[in-house]
Amino acid sequence: MDSNKGIFGLFGSILRNFVLFLYALFVLFPLIWMVILSLKPDEHMVTTTFIFSPTLENFRAVFGQEGFLRSLWNNLVVSSLAVGLSLVVGVPAAYALGRYQFKGREEIAFTFLSFRFVPEILIIIPLYLIYQKLGLIESVSGLVWVYQLISLPLLIWILRGFFEDISPDIEGAAQLDGYSWWQVFFKILLPMVKPGIVAATLLGFILCWNSFTFALQLGGASMQTSTVSTTRFLASDTVHYGWVAAAALLSSLPGVILALLIQKHLVRGLSFGAVKG
C-alpha cells in the first residue's frame, strides 16, 4: 500500500530514502567494520582506516588457535543433534496440538511456550549440579538436552500453525480412501508442511548455534562452542583485534547464510507462529 505518495510527493520520497539510508548505515557499518578489521594486518590496525593491503593472516591465526576450529565443530554437532531431536519429538507434538481438540490443549501448548520465560541461569544452577552427578557436564548429550528448551518450543509453535492451515477434510478424505493414520501422517500431511519443517529446523539450528549462556556454563572447557570461544579472544591478555574480528565473522556466517534461505518464513518463525508472514 503506497498511501504516502500523494501526500509527501517528491520531497517525501527523498526524505524517506535519506532516513532509510541512515538506518541502513547503522545496520551495515558495524558488520563492514568487522570485515575490514578481519582483513587488516596487525601492524596497520591502528595506523590506517580504510586503505591497507588485505591479508588472510588473521583467519590463519584464528584457525591456528587451539580449540577454535574444534569449537565450531562442537557447535555444529550440538546444534544439529539438538534440532534433530526436537524434530523427532516435536513434529508429532505440533500435529497433536494443531489438529486435535482435547482437554488441556491450550494449557499444554502454553507450557511449551513458557519455557522461554524462565531465565536461562535459573535452569543452569540446578542443572549444573545434576549434570555433575550424572556425568553430563561438558558433554554433547548434556548440551543437546538443555538446548531442547530453545529449539523444541520454537518448532512446536511454528509447526502447529502449519498443521492448522491444512484443511481437516484432506485427512478425512484420505482415511475414507483406506489409508491408515500413519500413512496419512507420513504420506500426506508431512509433505504438505515441509516448508514449515524446513524453516523451523533452520531457525531452530540458528538459535541453538547462537546460544551462549548454556554453553558457557554447562559446556565448560571441553565442550566449548564457537560463541564462547569467540568471546575468549577478547578476554586474553594481548588482544589481537584482527583475530577477534575474524573469529566473530566466522561464527556469525552460518546463521546469516541459513537465514537467507528461509527469509520468507522468518516472520512466522521468529514470532512462534503468532504472525503469519
Place this chain on the structure above:
Amino acid sequence: MSTASPTQPRANLSASGKKYARQKALRPYLVLAPSFLLTIGILIPFFVAIFYSFTDLTLRSPEYEMVGFKNFVDTFTNPDFWHSVGVTVRYAFFATAVEMVLGMFIALLLNHESAFSRFLRLILIFPLMIAPVIGALIWLLITNPTVGILRVPLGWIGLGDFRWSADPDWALFSLVIIDVWIYTPFVVILVLAGLRSLPKAPYEAALIDGGSAWFVYKNLTLPMLAPVLLIALVFRMMTSLQEFGIIFATTKGGPGDRTLSVAVASYNEAFPYYNLSGAIPMLLFLWFMIYVVCFILIGFWRKAQKAASGAV
C-alpha cells in the same frame, strides 16, 4: 472424554466401534508424550532450584542445610538487589521502547517497492541472525578507543574521547544501542508482515472521505496493527528482561555496578562467588517479573486480535 479429531469420518465410527474412538481420544496425549517427557526432564531442575533456595548450598561443598526463608529475606532486604532490578527494568524499558518506535517507523517507510527497500529488507536480518554476544563484540570493535572507527566521526563533533560502555554515565546507553542494533529488525519484519496483511477496503473508503495521513494511520493502521505490535512487545520484553549475553560480553555489569542486571548479578553470585542458593531468589524474582509482564501483554494481544478482526 469423547473429544477427538474434528473430522471423524462416519464410516470409522460405525465400523470399529467404541474401542477405536477411545484410541483416538488418547492419541493426542500419546503423541505429545515424548516431547513432554523430554522437557519435563528440564523442568525438574526448575523445581530443584526452588528447593535449593531454602538451603545454604554453595559450590564449595556438596553438603547443605535447610535455612528456611533466609535467602529470600537476605535478597529482598539487600539494596544491591533492588539496584539490579532497577538496571534490568531500565535496560528492558529503554531498549524495547526504542526498538518498538524505531522499528515501526522504519517498517512504515520500507512498506513500498523499490530496489533500495528490497535491499534493506534483506540486510536487515543480518544483526538479528548473529548471536547477541557476537553482536556485542562487533560493537566493541567499532567503539574501541584504538581500533574503532566511530572515534573519527565523533572527533569531528568534539566527542573523540567518548568512552561508550567504559563511561559510568553512558554504559547503559551503550548497551541499549547494541540491543537496538540487534533487535530493531525483529520489530521491523513483524510490522512489515502486519502491514502487508492489512485489508485494502478501509483505506479506499478513507481516501474517498479525504482523511489525512495521520488520521488514517491513527484510526486505521494502528488499531489493525495492534496484534502484531503486541506480539513484538511480548517477545522484546521477554528477551530484554533476561538479557545476559550482551551485558556479559560488554561490561560484565560494570563500570562498578552501573549495568549489573539481575541476570548478570545472579550469574556472578552463583558461579564466581559459589553462592548457588543465594542466587536463586533473585532469579525467581526475575522469572516472576517476566511471567507477569508477558501474561498481561498476551491478554492485551488476545483482546486486540478480537478487536482487529471485528473492527473492519
